[in-house]
Structure formats: structure tokens, C-alpha cells
Amino acid sequence: MPEVTIPIGPQHPALKEPIGFKVTVEGERIKGLDLDISYNHRGIEKGVEQRDFTKSLYMIERICGICSHAHATNFCKGVEELMRLELPKRATYIRLIVGELERIHSHYLWLGVAGHEIGFDTLFMYTWRDRELVQDVLEIISGNRVNYAVNRIGGVRRDLDEKTIKLTLAHLKKLAERAVFYTNLATSEETVIARLAKVGMLSHEKAKSLGSVGPTARGSGVNSDVRRDDAYLAYDEVPFKVITADNGDVLGRTIVRAGELAQSIEMTKWALENLPPGEIRKPAARTAPMGEAVSRYEAPRGELVHFIRGNNTDRADRFAVRTPTMANWPSVVEALRDQNIADIPIVVAAIDPCMSCTSRITFLKADEDKAWTWSWDRLREYGIRWYRENRGISWGEI
Amino acid sequence: MTDSPAAPENPLVTVIKNDLGPMLANITSPRRRRVVMEATRDSYRDAIKYLQEKMDCYHLSLINGVDLKTSFEVVYHLWSDKNGMFSLRVSLSHDNPEIGTVTDIVPAAILYEREVHDLFGIEFPGHPDMRRLLLSDDWPLGEHPLRKDWKPGEKKMLCLVKSAELKAAKAGEKSA
Numbered sequence A: 001m002p003e004v005t006i007p008i009g010p011q012h013p014a015l016k017e018p019i020g021f022k023v024t025v026e027g028e029r030i031k032g033l034d035l036d037i038s039y040n041h042r043g044i045e046k047g048v049e050q051r052d053f054t055k056s057l058y059m060i061e062r063i064c065g066i067c068s069h070a071h072a073t074n075f076c077k078g079v080e081e082l083m084r085l086e087l088p089k090r091a092t093y094i095r096l097i098v099g100e101l102e103r104i105h106s107h108y109l110w111l112g113v114a115g116h117e118i119g120f121d122t123l124f125m126y127t128w129r130d131r132e133l134v135q136d137v138l139e140i141i142s143g144n145r146v147n148y149a150v151n152r153i154g155g156v157r158r159d160l161d162e163k164t165i166k167l168t169l170a171h172l173k174k175l176a177e178r179a180v181f182y183t184n185l186a187t188s189e190e191t192v193i194a195r196l197a198k199v200g201m202l203s204h205e206k207a208k209s210l211g212s213v214g215p216t217a218r219g220s221g222v223n224s225d226v227r228r229d230d231a232y233l234a235y236d237e238v239p240f241k242v243i244t245a246d247n248g249d250v251l252g253r254t255i256v257r258a259g260e261l262a263q264s265i266e267m268t269k270w271a272l273e274n275l276p277p278g279e280i281r282k283p284a285a286r287t288a289p290m291g292e293a294v295s296r297y298e299a300p301r302g303e304l305v306h307f308i309r310g311n312n313t314d315r316a317d318r319f320a321v322r323t324p325t326m327a328n329w330p331s332v333v334e335a336l337r338d339q340n341i342a343d344i345p346i347v348v349a350a351i352d353p354c355m356s357c358t359s360r361i362t363f364l365k366a367d368e369d370k371a372w373t374w375s376w377d378r379l380r381e382y383g384i385r386w387y388r389e390n391r392g393i394s395w396g397e398i
Numbered sequence B: 001m002t003d004s005p006a007a008p009e010n011p012l013v014t015v016i017k018n019d020l021g022p023m024l025a026n027i028t029s030p031r032r033r034r035v036v037m038e039a040t041r042d043s044y045r046d047a048i049k050y051l052q053e054k055m056d057c058y059h060l061s062l063i064n065g066v067d068l069k070t071s072f073e074v075v076y077h078l079w080s081d082k083n084g085m086f087s088l089r090v091s092l093s094h095d096n097p098e099i100g101t102v103t104d105i106v107p108a109a110i111l112y113e114r115e116v117h118d119l120f121g122i123e124f125p126g127h128p129d130m131r132r133l134l135l136s137d138d139w140p141l142g143e144h145p146l147r148k149d150w151k152p153g154e155k156k157m158l159c160l161v162k163s164a165e166l167k168a169a170k171a172g173e174k175s176a
Helices: A044-049 A053-060 A066-085 A088-117 A123-142 A162-188 A192-195 A204-209 A214-218 A251-272 A325-337 A339-347 A376-391 B010-024 B046-054 B109-120 B163-175
Strands: A004-008 A020-026 A030-036 A289-300 A302-310 A314-322 A362-365 A370-374 B025-028 B036-040 B060-069 B069-080 B084-093
Touching: A020 A162, A020 A339, A030 A314, A030 A339, A030 B060, A044 A053, A044 A302, A044 B084, A053 A066, A053 A314, A066 A302, A066 A314, A088 A123, A088 A339, A123 A162, A162 A251, A162 B046, A192 A251, A204 A214, A204 A325, A214 A251, A214 A325, A289 B060, A289 B084, A302 A325, A302 B060, A302 B069, A314 B046, A314 B060, A325 A339, A325 B109, A339 B084, A370 A376, B010 B025, B025 B163, B036 B046, B046 B069, B046 B084, B060 B109
Parallel strands: B036 B084
Antiparallel strands: A004 A020, A020 A030, A289 A302, A302 A314, A362 A370, B025 B036, B060 B069, B069 B084
């Protein structure tokens, strides 16, 4: 059968982000894959070179809508390393708590997307409902569902009071119950196993040599996690296990993420219960001395690297970002070789390429010149009431 | 906090100095689990192979470029679970920045070298597939936005590039 090259994307129904594939197929089998990721370059590295550290932080937080805290923390960490600034313990714990909550929300989101890609939309509905619990906690802590703006150079901007801690712990209890459900689902639900096992195979050796990171690498048995191997914040104090799976397929990546959910919930709980008292920030200098820092962070998608070069001024001479998705693209090309063309969405989704979300709603009546905003609670109430009255659905207590 | 500068005496610095002494310069350890060193265009490949074989660096974290105005630097960041991060910098001339690819010894470098090529205009002879990666197809040729002398808005922007010019440029890029 002759080989045919077909373009998929950059806009397509399978993925929500612009990426172009040129797939060479022989019948239904994929023989080669060419990626075009040039649709989203925003010049953030150049932008950071032209702004001082405080302003850069706002920009860096917006590199990604889902792991915004990962980028902001990693940058702060690097700049603080250049400034030789020791953080108060409480600040490192708060950063860690928000970081782990972010991982929980990101993994729930991924489980839903993966369910959707394999036509298991019930799973999508379940996980995204549960994800709202984390989103609520993040909003209570930071005031935002995305872009939490918790960090500043020298510490954090928001403290956790007793009420917040109590409420977060109550939510975590429910989340822990659900995490058990999803772990069982990933390991024993027949439809999931039938669809994901042996799909998108990535061998242990290839995962290492192609530089895969995060759950993609750990799903192929690579026992590596920045939180343990290059401990930052308070990760050397909080007990946790690095989850790996030897499957090497999409199922392995699912098992790793489901397991990490449970771990992150336990870690957040432990950190909240053992939160050290004291200050949450230290005054920081405006300028960073000459020097270079390579800052690493285990983002929900894997190792995130920032390279920061200081030059005695209030801005970075060079700021380079290596996101986990970038590191995982070569492994996608490898994992799709000789697969079925219908596997493209789930194999690509298995590295969890980033997506953005936001939730505020602003109403505008241009002809009356009126604008008003609803709070999240009001919008949520409205949604629940609307579904009960118009669709007869009662969400009940979740 | 564990990221604080500590233990300036990293035993690995001495080991590398003994093994590769004349090939490398300025081997230092700025903090725990970090070693920084400088190589030349003649020695960087041997140094990377040494780090892979002797220091257990299986993972390439990042290759990034730096524009120092009078010269360029390419920095290879290799990670080992056991020994930490090794950053190997190579200085290149500003007029003709060029350094041979490492994709044959580190397959993970394939996208990172393309990124540095896009944004800094540093050439990597021997790279199997040096096409554009991050810049869009109609970005003018020879414009490298992360160079210090490149300012947004100063040069002709995308919309001004005529399609004929672009086609000619593309044909040139392919044959090169």
C-alpha cells in the first residue's frame, strides 16, 4: 500500500491547542509524524529580559494557565538563589501546598481529558466535578482559580489561617476517597484497560534517551522526580513516594497520574497539619548579582527548567524556559510509530499538553451601557438552580 | 530551604578536574547538586560523552543560548539522578556562531538545537532536520529575536514580508 501524508491541525477537534501534525500513513498505520509547534510563540523570554523581576513574575505566571504556580515558583526560586536569600520555612510550606493542590487539579483535569479522548465521557464528568473541590480550595487560598499569584520574590503574598486550613482538610478528605476510586478505575476497569493497554508504547530506553520527563517518563519505568532527586522548598521534609509503572503505554501514564493524585493529597494534608509558624516573606533586594541559576521544578507534566542569568541589575540578562511538554514531544513521535491513526488523540493527550481555563463571568449590555460581575458562588448557585429547574438534575451534596 | 548555597567543596569538582583537567576551565560548584564548567568547541563533545559515561548523566534537561554581545554561549545542561546537574558552557564567536550538533550522542537535543538556531541564529552543522521550530513560517529570515541587538518593531515585521521574498528565502533554506 502506498504511503500517504495527511495534515491534521493546527485547529482540530481532537485537541484544544494549535499544533500541526503531518502524519505519514500506510493504510491506517502511522509510519512517520512531523510536528509543527510554531503557532504559540509569544516572546516571553524576550519580554522578561525587558522587565524587572517583580513585573516579570506576573508575565511568567501566565506562561501556562494550568501550571502557573509551577512557573512562578521556579522563577522565584532561581532569583532567590542568585540573591542568596533564605526563605522563611512557612513560605516554603505554603508554596508547596499550593503547588501540590495545583498538581491535584491538573491530574484531575488530565484524567477527564483522557476519558473524553477515549469516548468515556462519564469519567470526564466525574473528574471535572471532583476537580471543582480543588478549584474551590485554590480560590479560597489565593482568590483565583488560575494564576494564583501566591509568590513574590522572598516569600509568599498570602498566609493560611485556621479556617482555611480546616476547610482545605475537609475537602482533601473527600478528594482522597475519590482518588482511591480513580486508582481502582485505572488498574481494573476493563474498558479503560482495553483501550489504553499497549497503545503508544514508549520503551524505558527510549524514554531516557529522548529526554522524556514527568508522568510520561515514570509511566515507562524511569524512576525520576525532581521533588525527590533535587529537593526544593520543603520536599525533603514531606514524606511521599515516587509512583512509577513499567507498562510503557498510555495505561502506565494513567496509573502514574492516578497514583500521584493520592500522593499529592497526602502530602498537602501532611504539610497543612505540620505547617510551621512564623513569617511568610522576607524583604528582597531589587537587584540580583552577577551569576547564573538553573532552577528545576516538578510541574504536573514533569521537569520544568528555568535558566536565569543575573547581571547586577533589577532584571534578568537571560531567562530561558524549558517546559515539560517541549521535552516530551520527541517521545510522542516515537510512541505513535506503527500505531493506529485513531490513537493520535489519546497518545498526544497522554503527555498532557497544556490547556488554559478561567471561570469569572462578566455581563455586558452594550446598549444600556451597563456591566456587572458575578462572584463564583453566585455563578455556581445559578448553574445548579438552572439545571434543577430546566433539566431536572440535582447535583446533590458533593 | 534546600536551594540555599551550601557546601562549596563538591568532591565531583576534584574528580572532573583530575579526569578532564586540560580540556575544561572554571569548574565550580555554585551550590549543592550543581556543577558548572567551560569547554571549547574542540572539547565539548568529549566532555559530554564523559558526563554520560562516568557521571551517569542520562537526561539532557536543556540546551540554551546566551548572547553576551561580543560572543555567544551555548550551555548544555545534563542531569544525573545520582550526581545532580552539570552545566557545560561553550563560547562561540559573535560573527560566525557555529557548533557541531550533539544529536548523534544525545538524541534528546533534536528540538533544543532547533530552538537555539531559531532564536539566536547559531548554526548546528550535522543536525538531521534543521527547520524552523518556534518562529512562524512567515517570520523574516535572518531575524533572531533573542539576540541583544534585536528590538521588536525595529526591523520589518511579518506583514511586510512579500510572499515572493519568502518563497525565495524558503527555497534557499531548503537547499542549504
